[in-house]
Amino acid sequence: MLLRLALALCLGTSAAVADVSVTIHYLRQEVEQPPVLSNLDPIPEDLGLKGAELGLADNATTGRFMGQTWALEVTEVPIGGDLAAAARAALATTDLIVLDAPADAALAMADLPEAAGALIFNSAAPDDRLRGADCRANLLHTLPSNAMRTDALAQFLLNRRWNDLAMITGTHPDDIAFAESLRASLAKFGMRLTAEKTWAFDADMRRNASQEVPLFTQDLKAHDVLLIADEIHDFGRYIAYNTWIPRPVAGSEGLVPVAWAQVVEQWGAAQLQSRFTDVAARPMQSRDYAAWAAVRAVGEAVTRTGAADTATLRAYLLGPDFELAGFKGRPLSFRDWNGQLRQPIPLVTQRAVVAQAPLEGFLHQVNELDTLGRDAPESDCSAFQK
Template identity: 65%
Template sequence: MHGILRGLVVAFGLFVSAAAAQTPVAVEVTYLRQVVPPPPTLSNLDPRPEDRGPAGAALGLSDNATTGRFLGQDWSLELVDVAPGADWAAAVADRLATDAFVLLDAPAEQILAAADAAQAAGSAALLINVSAEATDLRAGSCRANLLHTVPSLAMRADALAQMFVKKRWEEIALIAGQNTSDQAYAAALRASLAKFGLGLEAETDWTFDADMRRSAAAEVPLLTQPLGDYDVLLVADEVHDFGRYILYNTWAPRPVAGSEGLTAEGWAPVVEQWGAAQLQSRFQEASGRQMLPRDYAAWAAMRSLGEAVTRTGSADPATLRDYMLGPDFELAGFLGRPLTFRPWNGQLRQPIPIVHPRALVAQAPLEGFLHQVNELDTLGLDRGEAGCTAFE
């Protein structure tokens, strides 16, 4: 026993000495957010937390600092909001002049503009997208200085398609909203159904502007009756306007999935396995609310930087980028398997929880969906599909 204690004391002493010998590393991160007013919706039951995203980054900062204080790391995080109508380009230029690491929370076109501005200015900054799910940012519009911790629309849609294959729900119907984000998700769902050999038997658009709180029981059956018979009804309503009124009001009693009912998300409050309950409780304690997908993406971005800084002992953005895209990087993300970055387009590989509001139903990739390199690459754009040349 005394020998064991002596060994522990010696090991601890070596650890402290090694930590003390570390060259101090300062890591300054900016969370740059374009404030986007939410579109009007039929219901006010889902208020959007003002700290959605920054709260996740703050928890990641705390996690990094906990480890970093023993290794000579000095972490800081600054939130910079760009008001609607304000000069996004000027805000980007201002941050690139001072910070080497920027988390971007903005629409896809503005994230792309930020990446191009950094390249044009000769900035070595590493940018991480924590909000824009547009698949094209991982495809033809990819940029070498831009990584993604938020899953793409294609990843979320592929997760549902795998679930449908396992359930043998082969005949699908679709209702799509008119918002741009609704249409983008609908396009991703169509592509995933085709990818996995499922049939889109019928589809229609949501064009109602009536108050569904009073008329859903009358209007929704009329809308869905012409869709005929199907195994599952997909709803593309990413602004969460009308989808809640589809459930239990359809002409045919069938499951509803997509933006409502059975959903595929980067993260959900009902994820509790693989140590996730501990992350959920720490976030709840810090922010006073449940962790949402954008919070998780921001947390994963901060933790990815933290893991790379710890492993390399460097705060050089080029060094960290190379490590994060390399074979030795792994992030423990509380999703059952290590998370890694795809070296061909900078997307974080991650399992996708398939959930309903009260429980986790499954997690994609589902059993039986195999890949020659990594089963997580059955979700979203594989190397041969991406068409991204910036990372070559």
């Protein structure tokens, strides 16, 4: 008991040490992956899940001293399966859900009557509308929004004074959404697109890139950087070094804004990477990090409040005292106007971190992390209004 009380004091919590049992349900909707030109980067079957498992192990480490018992339930809904039925079954056992599903599925679950008092953590859908007009009071977001990622890239480009940009966009809905976010970020920071083109080739670029890409990019107007909106990672890998005019590539390829990448090493990140590799036998990716952050956020809230009911946890998570050590050099916290987890965005290449946003000089009256994504005055989310 003395050890428990000492640790509670070290953690800075005023809550009395008491036995608390917490169950989190990881719910995943499998989706059909679009065909791509290369299979060099297969999507891990356990993407996201391993992050949740590591987060639970971290919670359990603290929980042993705090009288906490942690459990993780997992449901994977096959393609075409009944997510609503799986969600109801999950909600029958716990109100704490980490959800790996597309935006429409996330909204459908959040709108279930059984989910009215739940806390659902979106760890997979970057859609800006989930943090905007389509926000839900019971839906928090640990994966960065598209706007956060594209704002991070725009800050870097502006910092380098690369103000004139061209863009190539794929035809998949994820590509189109990312391109829309890029346009908004460039306008926000006073840059412009000099030219845009849509990539609709079905040729085998593995053989023809050196012939096709120069011709495709020949008519692009003068630009400093070529932006690529290829979120399904289909054609973008063949653009660099094959363009008519030699220019840096950024966006979905080249210099990429991410929630997490294996090249992130500072602020204790190497230790997190190592622990994740022990669990998953592969590097941590952005959706793994988002699932880990969701589970750890619950763990931090339970430890600080000494409670496990969702009303208490939600109030604390959205309040001014919540902070999560996220191995990114700054404490992470939730925006109380749309439920998005504030976090720095690393800008990475395949081999290194080039920068981390927000960059120096991009100031905010409250929190510089709010220079990334929709700030409170810009938000059209009404579900979180007090």
